[in-house]
Amino acid sequence: MTNAQREQIAAAIRAARRSKGLTQEALADRINRTPASLSNLERAQAIPSLETLLLIAEALSVPVTDFLEFASIGRKSRSRIREESEIIDLIRSLSAEQLRIARMQIEALKSLKK
Numbered sequence: 001m002t003n004a005q006r007e008q009i010a011a012a013i014r015a016a017r018r019s020k021g022l023t024q025e026a027l028a029d030r031i032n033r034t035p036a037s038l039s040n041l042e043r044a045q046a047i048p049s050l051e052t053l054l055l056i057a058e059a060l061s062v063p064v065t066d067f068l069e070f071a072s073i074g075r076k077s078r079s080r081i082r083e084e085s086e087i088i089d090l091i092r093s094l095s096a097e098q099l100r101i102a103r104m105q106i107e108a109l110k111s112l113k114k
Contacts, residue, residue, distance in 0.1 A: 001047060004081065009053075010044035011085035012067045016060045017042075019092040031055040 017027050028038040031052065040046040048056070048067075057064040094102060 003044070006044040006047060008069070008081045008085075009048065009067050010042050011082050012069070012088075013048070013056060014042040015085040015089040016056070016062050016066060019089045020060050022060075027056070027059060030059040 017024070022030075024038045024042070025035045028035040031038075032055075033052065037046070041048050041052070053064055053067055057067065091099065091102065
């Protein structure tokens with residue numbers, strides 16, 4: 001596993017936890033892990049086992065694949081991975097109407113890039 005992949009998993013876990021409004025302590029309690037071990041996962045200091053990823057996904061009510069989307073990352077920078085994770089975190093907190101507007105804005109930005 002590359003460092004970029006570890007960073008992406010860490011950022012995805014952190015973003016999902018934050019989007020649910022949970023502290024590290026609260027999530028650690030839900031998955032029967034210590035806050036320190038969860039902190040290590042979120043800082044990419046440790047690699048979560050499949051069991052731990054499944055527990056986190058279940059506790060946060062997100063698909064486990066949200067943590068494993070690095071296959072499409074390629075060689076994205078650490079800052080790019082963080083930016084994308086933070087945007088996903090923001091998107092998850094939007095209402096349906098806000099999400100519709102955000103999508104239109106993103107599509108407009110994308111058309112400017114061409």
